[in-house]
Amino acid sequence: MNKKLILCAAFLVAAVANAFACTNLIVGKNASADGSTIVSYSADSYGLFGELYHYPAATYKKGTLLDVYEWDTGKYLGKIEQARQTYNVIGNMNEFQVTIGETTFGGRPELADSTGIIDYGSLIYIGLQRSRTAREAIKIMTDLVQEYGYYSSGESFTIADPNEIWIMELIGKGPGIRGAVWVAVRVPDDCISAHANQSRIHQFDMNDKENCLYSPDVISFAREKGYFSGVNKDFSFADAYAPLDFGARRFCEARVWSYFNMFTDQGKAFLPYIQGETNDPMPLFIKPNRKISVQDVQNAMRDHYEGTPLDISNDFGAGPYKTPYRLSPLNFKVDGQEYFNERPISTQQSGFVFVAQMRASMPDAVGGVLWFGTDDANMTVFTPVYCCTDKVPVCYTRVGGADYITFSWDSSFWIFNWVSNMVYPRYDLMIGDIRATQHELEGTFHEAQAGIESMATRLYQKNPDEAKAFLTNYTNMTAQSTFDTWKRLGEFIIVKYADGVIRKMKDGKFERNSIGQPAGVIRPGYPKEFLEEYVKQTGERYKVKE
16 A cells, blocks of 8 residues: 555544534524524544633744644644734633634545644634634634645534634645645524534635635635536535535434524425435525524534434433433444444533633623533533633643543543433433533523623723633632532432432432431332333243243
């Protein structure tokens, strides 16, 4: 095998390892309930430790160099020139409310370039440190790739600020060829959009410079490589650089379909595309049938196709307690025939999730909120992280040496994993306890938001630094109180459900009998439907003989 084929194979393996990993949901400012732009992101990757990143604002001398490390692996990639001024970044939002998320679509494996210095993660976090608007971020990111080379496979980025949301799709040109081909399309203010590990930009208006940006060779390069031979107006970025296959349709586009199904009346019309009955793609963006709130998007990130034809909570794979999760890998074989599991928006392998809220009507320090949580979106709590925050809550760090293979009782990532992994096997029995605490915490944060921001705005008018300190403290307080509450919830869960029984409760406390001893337990056994299937599978093996 020659060197180029080896490189292509290596990148194909990397693309498969990260495939079907992340989800971005998007709400334009005129489609949202409060006039904010809203975007979400789930970092779904086995091997990723969920933490809240922080890059403080700084100034640098001319000629300072920045070391670049691949986000996924920590591999050193090279040096680039550092900017003279960088901005505060907390998580995936900077101090000007610019937010960047991503999903990997991989695309044609021969276009990956192992000689590049800039990987997709570096594009996000370097771009955030250097940009004041979404448009500026697009220019900075594409300029970086052009100058230093793109290391990763095909990528979709959500790039947003309080006024605009863009989807940019980008892929390299192959080993040793610097730069990338890309296109960026602005999502209309009255629309919603999403992407989930499959390229979604098809035709685009090359004459609309206000709402469409692209590399000058995005079409000519496709012609050169033999990916496209038609007229320019028919060119589809997705068809050329990421041809649709079964996995892209069912594991990736299906998540976009689920989001559209929640907030438009077009779910039924788009379902045949997801089920492989038509190749007509869904639109990149669409108008919702109602205004969408931050809470709506948080709940959408918890979706498992419930109540739809793709619902995975009611068949044999859900087990006796109707768990809406499936173990990876997504594909499996039985007797030589290949089968698959559905891949919904919410999944167990999430490292962290966020819903970003950006508002032009407020000072940046107050208007930008990264609602952040670790582990699975379905069983996390989104806590408010203000974009001016310059001190990361301890529970969102690698406290106690925590990482993906090192447990720490002080780490939010591990406490949320501890609780969720107790719930997965007996989901139906236990999810109610999770929901009650989750709703109470998130409801409290949303109810308090107006008052907190009113106070912060008054402080900001007098002294911006005092307002930033106030919001940083609030960010840390809510994160820590959530961590403490969830730890207590875990202690409660293990007591209540240990050994397959349920300990009795009265007035919110575990019940004791008349002499002060723990009361008896409830033995829930298995659900009726499972027992019927159990007998069907085992016949008379367990039948009680007369």
